[in-house]
Amino acid sequence: xxxxxxxxxxxxxxxxxxxxxxxxxxxxxxxxxxxxxxxxxxxxxxxxxxxxxxxxxxxxxxxxxxxxxxxxxxxxxxxxxxxxxxxxxxxxxxxxxxxxxxxxxxxxxxxxxxxxxxxxxxxxxxxxxxxxxxxxxxxxxxxxxxxxxxxxxxxxxxxxxxxxxxxxxxxxxxxxxxxxxxxxxxxxxxxxxxxxxxxxxxxxxxxxxxxxxxxxxxxxxxxxxxxxxxxxxxxxxxxxxxxxxxxxxxxxxxxxxxxxxxxxxxxxxxxxxxxxxxxxxxxxxxxxxxxxxxxxxxxxxxxxxxxxxxxxxxxxxxxxxxxxxxxxxxxxxxxxxxxxxxxxxxxxxxxxxxxxxxxxxxxxxxxxxxxxxxxxxxxxxxxxxxxxxxxxxxxxxxxxxxxxxxxxxxxxxxxxxxxxxxxxxxxxxxxxxxxxxxxxxxx
Numbered sequence: 001x002x003x004x005x006x007x008x009x010x011x012x013x014x015x016x017x018x019x020x021x022x023x024x025x026x027x028x029x030x031x032x033x034x035x036x037x038x039x040x041x042x043x044x045x046x047x048x049x050x051x052x053x054x055x056x057x058x059x060x061x062x063x064x065x066x067x068x069x070x071x072x073x074x075x076x077x078x079x080x081x082x083x084x085x086x087x088x089x090x091x092x093x094x095x096x097x098x099x100x101x102x103x104x105x106x107x108x109x110x111x112x113x114x115x116x117x118x119x120x121x122x123x124x125x126x127x128x129x130x131x132x133x134x135x136x137x138x139x140x141x142x143x144x145x146x147x148x149x150x151x152x153x154x155x156x157x158x159x160x161x162x163x164x165x166x167x168x169x170x171x172x173x174x175x176x177x178x179x180x181x182x183x184x185x186x187x188x189x190x191x192x193x194x195x196x197x198x199x200x201x202x203x204x205x206x207x208x209x210x211x212x213x214x215x216x217x218x219x220x221x222x223x224x225x226x227x228x229x230x231x232x233x234x235x236x237x238x239x240x241x242x243x244x245x246x247x248x249x250x251x252x253x254x255x256x257x258x259x260x261x262x263x264x265x266x267x268x269x270x271x272x273x274x275x276x277x278x279x280x281x282x283x284x285x286x287x288x289x290x291x292x293x294x295x296x297x298x299x300x301x302x303x304x305x306x307x308x309x310x311x312x313x314x315x316x317x318x319x320x321x322x323x324x325x326x327x328x329x330x331x332x333x334x335x336x337x338x339x340x341x342x343x344x345x346x347x348x349x350x351x352x353x354x355x356x357x358x359x360x361x362x363x364x365x366x367x368x369x370x371x372x373x374x375x376x377x378x379x380x381x382x383x384x385x386x387x388x389x390x391x392x393x394x395x396x397x398x399x400x401x402x403x404x405x406x407x408x409x410x411x412x413x414x415x416x417x418x419x420x421x422x423x424x425x426x427x428x429x430x431x432x433x434x435x436x437x438x439x440x441x442x443x
Contacts, residue, residue, distance in 0.1 A: 087193025
């Protein structure tokens, strides 16, 4: 068992790399990313004419687009950008730029971190400028502080513009280069990726992704743990009762109710519950997890308010897994009760109750243990659609918003965490199966 667990743990990073790299490539090539969104906003602002002018200047400069590209490493090749996202390769930070004057060979560039300036001269050949002066220091000090310098030619800037707009016409690139000047660039390199514990910043909200996830996960945990407890606390006894009372009125009535619950998706049921029990009857709140002024309530008032908001979403969380778990328990138990070892045990004097709970139940639980992987990921990640219906600000809702906004950092972080907990759940499921079923040996 120990060897198997170690082998599975060693395979997890490779699986995560494969999954995240595939999605990373998709996000790079699918249209509608951060730069496309900014350019679309600029186009819509230009088309709106007087309305846009009345609301202020909506034009987005090329420098803004470049800063966005540098924030998400969009100017880098896909493989390099992925390694930078992982934190294996360093990325450029604190980027400062200054154009050379027309016909001039020198420029003054202000460094981002300290505000001190450096005076740079265009090299006669190559891309490394000559550092002529450093404010309050000697010319070798910036290199010791980790600063790196380069000179961008008009052609370099035009090619970056062409790559952004997917243009390949050499004439258009040459015409665009004619409108650019030489530009000095300064930057530092820093490892800032997953291995360093950084998920980057959200494009939409401009907040650290990890802080946003840490704020939302407790909400999904709350519903996930509650639904798991209720599902197993009700489904296992109900499945046992249905197996024992097979083909009775109790089994028939509960089967109808269970299949009705299984046939209705949780998010669709949520919409019905919101309309009838929320809007029409006004028995429950329409959305959210707490009422306004929740922080000013007393302890028991907060408990009642939280429970009041929890009922409808929790029903939607439980309904589908409840049906599946109940029927799996019933069918597995009926199969084991008809096995030879149960008949042999009862022939030796074991009571029917002992045969059910002492022998058949343990073997019937084995298939249920294999669903632990999905259960763990649901507990952590929540349900995207159910949280969307009830406007619950959980991890599932955050993942949904990331997809709708094409927020690359949030998408990658959500995928990484969901994949990790799915694989961890599958490993736990294998361990539980081995503990429940002595026939399973991994060594």
